[in-house]
Amino acid sequence: MNYLAGKVNSPIPIPSYYPSDIVSGTGAYVINKDGQRYIDLWMGYGALLFGHADIEIVDAVKNEIEKGWFFSYQTSLEKELSGIINSIIPSAETVRFATTGSDAAAYAIRLSRAQTNRKKVLSIIGGYHGVHENMIPSKGILDNDFLNLVPFNNIEAIEEKLVNNDYACLVMEPILANSGCTPPESDYLKKIRDICTKTGTILVFDEVVTGFRVDLGGAQKLFNVIPDISVFSKAIASGFPLSVICGKKEILENFIPSGQVFFAGTFNASPISLVVAKVVINKLKNSNFYQTNIELGDNLMRYISDQILELGLLASVQGVASMLTIAFGCKTFNSGVVLENINISAYNSFISKMAKRNILLPPLHTETIFLSPVHSAVLDDIKKAIRESLQEIKNEYY
Numbered sequence: 001m002n003y004l005a006g007k008v009n010s011p012i013p014i015p016s017y018y019p020s021d022i023v024s025g026t027g028a029y030v031i032n033k034d035g036q037r038y039i040d041l042w043m044g045y046g047a048l049l050f051g052h053a054d055i056e057i058v059d060a061v062k063n064e065i066e067k068g069w070f071f072s073y074q075t076s077l078e079k080e081l082s083g084i085i086n087s088i089i090p091s092a093e094t095v096r097f098a099t100t101g102s103d104a105a106a107y108a109i110r111l112s113r114a115q116t117n118r119k120k121v122l123s124i125i126g127g128y129h130g131v132h133e134n135m136i137p138s139k140g141i142l143d144n145d146f147l148n149l150v151p152f153n154n155i156e157a158i159e160e161k162l163v164n165n166d167y168a169c170l171v172m173e174p175i176l177a178n179s180g181c182t183p184p185e186s187d188y189l190k191k192i193r194d195i196c197t198k199t200g201t202i203l204v205f206d207e208v209v210t211g212f213r214v215d216l217g218g219a220q221k222l223f224n225v226i227p228d229i230s231v232f233s234k235a236i237a238s239g240f241p242l243s244v245i246c247g248k249k250e251i252l253e254n255f256i257p258s259g260q261v262f263f264a265g266t267f268n269a270s271p272i273s274l275v276v277a278k279v280v281i282n283k284l285k286n287s288n289f290y291q292t293n294i295e296l297g298d299n300l301m302r303y304i305s306d307q308i309l310e311l312g313l314l315a316s317v318q319g320v321a322s323m324l325t326i327a328f329g330c331k332t333f334n335s336g337v338v339l340e341n342i343n344i345s346a347y348n349s350f351i352s353k354m355a356k357r358n359i360l361l362p363p364l365h366t367e368t369i370f371l372s373p374v375h376s377a378v379l380d381d382i383k384k385a386i387r388e389s390l391q392e393i394k395n396e397y398y
């Protein structure tokens with residue numbers, strides 16, 4: 001029985017060859033109701049840094065829930081975590097906790113407009129910043145005359161737009177993750193920082209995907225470029241609903257009650273999510289997570305790249321650390337896959353072949369594969385399945 005509208009709870013349809021009856025997860029695996037295990041390469045849209053059902057997180061949640069899980073009063077935990085965020089995220093002079101990445105991105109835009117008294121928003125083609133009315137084209141949304149988009153890794157396009165000093169903000173993922181994983185070219189982010197400073201444009205880094213995944217201080221730390229506002233979600237609480245808006249004190253203080261920018265949310269700063277975030281940050285601080293994940297990602301990317309070359313496929317693989325994308329029909333994609341003439345049918349065929357081998361990739365070609373150290377133990381299985389699937393793709397398409 002499935003009374004879900006359109007059968008799903010997401011914009012992404014479930015391919016017929018994918019399981020639609022997942023009941024549990026452990027480590028690198030998701031498991032369906034018949035006990036069939038699948039290696040998961042989507043990892044909760046990147047939220048699950050430590051794989052499924054990490055035992056330290058399970059224990060922390062069990063312990064916290066017994067103390068009560070929802071209070072309308074301020075908690076010690078929210079103040080403590082704001083201090084932790086302040087100490088690890090370079091841009092986080094002050095912090096607010098919300099619930100989803102969409103909330104956080106919408107607040108960043110509202111704050112920017114309030115701070116600058118400007119209306120226009122600049123963003124990146126192929127980026128994604130949530131479901132709110134400011135950014136998403138959809139039937140039912142009034143025309144968004146204040147939004148303009150430019151290609152990723154094209155500094156001239158940004159310069160051209162911002163030259164008249166009339167944009168409230170530039171909202172962007174520092175590593176484009178929603179149009180195939182696309183790293184910034186060298187100095188792209190630094191140049192953007194300079195242009196935004198010169199033109200009085202608030203620079204918003206949407207680190208909903210990159211935050212805590214590529215570095216404890218986010219992509220802003222990795223590339224040493226400090227935005228005015230940053231937003232985080234997904235990995236910070238390993239899949240529990242939590243988002244963070246942080247940035248310059250003078251901007252964030254505009255939130256009510258100290259300022260006039262509206263901010264609210266019944267489930268903001270849920271203690272369970274906050275306690276998980278504390279565990280996540282401690283684990284990241286006290287393990288070789290980043291080194292393991294970078295090696296894992298590099299190892300897999302190198303392997304896929306070698307296979308593509310050896311088989312003579314028109315395809316590419318690219319990414320940063322534990323985020324990577326395989327695209328068919330192009331040799332590289334510097335501005336994301338949506339601006340390339342890529343072969344979506346080959347991607348769909350590839351993931352169906354992987355699914356036959358009980359390995360699940362993101363079912364949408366613009367999404368990113370996310371690795372976790374838990375994949376180390378199954379890396380050889382993943383490689384074998386990739387090799388066999390690519391060989392079949394060669395026979396079908398090339």
Ligand SMILES: Cc1ncc(COP(=O)(O)O)c(C=O)c1O
Nearest residue numbers: 100101102128129130206208209
């Ligand atoms: C970069 C980025 N920003 C914002 C969002 C929206 O987050 P949420 O789905 O939690 O509202 C997403 C979701 O995928 C995202 O990838």
